[in-house]
Every structure is written in structure tokens, then in C-alpha cells.
Amino acid sequence: QQQVKQSPQSLIVQKGGISIINCAYENTAFDYFPWYQQFPGKGPALLIAIRPDVSEKKEGRFTISFNKSAKQFSLHIMDSQPGDSATYFCAASSQGYQKVTFGIGTKLQVIP
């Protein structure tokens, strides 16, 4: 059973555009929602994370929006750049247990 559902699986965005990746979760015990960025041949790297006590978190061009009632969260990449081309994973965990459940991943390609 996929506890964190991520879409789309692939995304092509023009340079300067907004990239949007969506995730939904089922386990209401989840209370920590990180996003990871993975380049080919590299391990995932933490990009940004949010806890459900806030509805939005922004770091530079990256913003997480969180909707607790809908059990959904999304990553927005503003002014997308070719260097942002990577696979992005949403994830979730509960504070009582640090096991991180990952989504299936979204392969983002930003074209010039």
C-alpha cells in the first residue's frame, strides 16, 4: 500500500516557469513532510521540509504548501532553471518514529 502518493511522475517546464509537484498521504500520524532532490548518480538531498502546524514554508525559489484537512502537500519551484532538472521525492514520517516513507518521485526537466 502506497502511503504517500506523488504526481506527476514526470514534468517538463520551460525555464522561468513554475514547477508544481503534488503529494497526498493517508496516515494521519504523519507530522513531518520533507522534500528530497536527487540528481542522477547521487543520493537524495533534503531540499525543504514542513510540519503541519504551518500551511506554507518558503525557502528561496522553493515553497511547500500544506493542506492538513485534505492530507495533501505540494512543492512549488518558482522561476524554474535548467539546474533544477532532477528527480524530486516527497516524503512523510511521524515524530514518534523516524521511518521516512517516500513517494514514487517526479522527474523534472526544465528546458531552456
Added chain:
Amino acid sequence: EAEVAQSPRYKITEKSQAVAFWCDPISGHATLYWYRQILGQGPELLVQFQDESVVDDSQLPKDRFSAERLKGVDSTLKIQPAELGDSAMYLCASSLGEKETQYFGPGTRLLVL
């Protein structure tokens, strides 16, 4: 900047052979994780260590997989015998503690023929 080290980076083996992967976490990180990432999917936790103790190996296929972290520092993940379905990227991650950010190594890509 400190990084998680893994070796080898690539491994090709034949089915029924034994393989072993090594991970050296960031210095001072008490928690160490092994994940398996099948192509096109997200990482799945295989085993989690707190110092030298296993705290979660519920998803580890114990009939063929084993993991150890004898001195609570570096760790080895072994597969014996390897099967075709084991072809994947094996990622190691570490964190200061159980509730801290996980930092991933570059992974070992395994191909079983």
C-alpha cells in the same frame, strides 16, 4: 562538508553470488539507515541502526540480507545469495539522532545477472 561515504559505487554480480556494501556515516551520527531504491521508485527503508543496535529491520529480507554496525560507526550490508530482483540502488543515510535530518550517500548500484 562532511558526507556519507559508500563503496563500491557499482557492483555487477551473478545470481547466487554474495555481495557486500559498505557505508561510513558522517562522523558523530548515531543513526544509520540502509535503503533500497528500485529504478523509478522512491527509497524504501531496509534497516535502521541506533549506534550498534538494530531498531527497525522489518522490511529486511532476512533469509538473504544481513546488516551489521559492530562498533556503531561504519556498517556493512550483505546479500547472500543475490537474486535478479535485488538489482537496485542501495543507499546509506545517517543522522545525528532518530528525529534529525537524514543525509544520504551516493549509493551503490547493484546489477545482478
